[in-house]
Amino acid sequence: MAQPQVKALIFDTFGTLVDYRTTIIREGAAWNQKKGWTVDWAKFADEWRGQYRPNMDKVMRGELPWMNIDQLHRMALEELLPKYGINDLSEAEKTELNTIWHRLLPWGDTVMGLTYLGMRYTIAPLSNGNVALLSNMAKHARLPWDLILSAELAKAYKPDPRVYQTAVNLLGLQPEQVMMVAAHQEDLLGAQKVGLKTAFILRPLEFGWSAIPDLTPDPSFDVVANDIVDLARQLDCC
């Protein structure tokens, strides 16, 4: 079902387009080998990601000053490292580990799906990740964005309405001309409140095969798709 009034699609990234958990596990295995560590990187990834929402919430409640996601990831990393017995990293090594979020690998359908969608629509991320993170990620993973949009440009975190409204304004469009694409229902419901169209992507493996989330979509979403190529098919792009 084509969406004739939609001009731009904006995408959540972590979990929706890129597989942070698998990437951290794989890069972590290389750190273990290099350093002789025995870190459980699946657990490490889950704990690191687990601090993401609470830390953004602290920023939004004013308990922390504005910090971008690189800074929040680093703050969480500083707490996690000693907990996992890692006390021997240089500043350069900590930066290298923290910027793993700039090198996340896309799900297998992501690049093909975005390429199809980009033929008909303006496409951009709208992530809580900061601009530098998202543009480095795009260069690394070859995500064919037309522009980078980020919560950083609104100095607020999704699902705060200012994030979606800022994106719509910068695109020079009306809310109903923009569709938010995400694997997270809270994100879509936030976008909906501002008047955006919504597409829910099913990502059962975001948290690993042993923690499949409830994927029952809210009936209000405009599109529900199995992956990004399926979204492109439903929007008549391939």
Add this chain to the structure above:
Amino acid sequence: MAQPQVKALIFDTFGTLVDYRTTIIREGAAWNQKKGWTVDWAKFADEWRGQYRPNMDKVMRGELPWMNIDQLHRMALEELLPKYGINDLSEAEKTELNTIWHRLLPWGDTVMGLTYLGMRYTIAPLSNGNVALLSNMAKHARLPWDLILSAELAKAYKPDPRVYQTAVNLLGLQPEQVMMVAAHQEDLLGAQKVGLKTAFILRPLEFGWSAIPDLTPDPSFDVVANDIVDLARQLDCC
């Protein structure tokens, strides 16, 4: 001469990468044919562009509220149309004419040069043009940007230092890791004040063959290049 500490190149667009004058003359010829007008579009282009700097200056002095470039172009267009005897355009036609700035054609070296430079550097526009204008332009002209940076993100116009500083911050870099590329010396001198590296591109034809500007470069610029492919060569990208 490679610039080892430089990580990102940011580019002025109007005049530096795209040829607004020729594009307006060509699209204008099609309007003349369709509407039976006899407008001198070279003169029209020069006058339209001529209001660009004064109108941005009014915004920066607070004589106008914040208006993005689409809005400033439209304001100038509304003054110009009756002056050229054009009184019969619908709202949709005015919008079509005003968004000619979203469809500007690149100089012949631009796409190839940016493609080479993008292999080694993060590349982005840093134009006074607004985000929607720049991303539409990129999609139309196939400019291979990693991200879109714009004066709009700083709510100020170049050469105001906040524009360059905002770009550096969003890139997550230090000023000396960023090179401003422009055909306009005032822009480069503004970037230099914030600590950016500078590359001056010679664009003798920006104002047409009958108005070649003085191209003598300020001796402080880090690079002077004949065009964007020449810049890529000088930075060891091809």
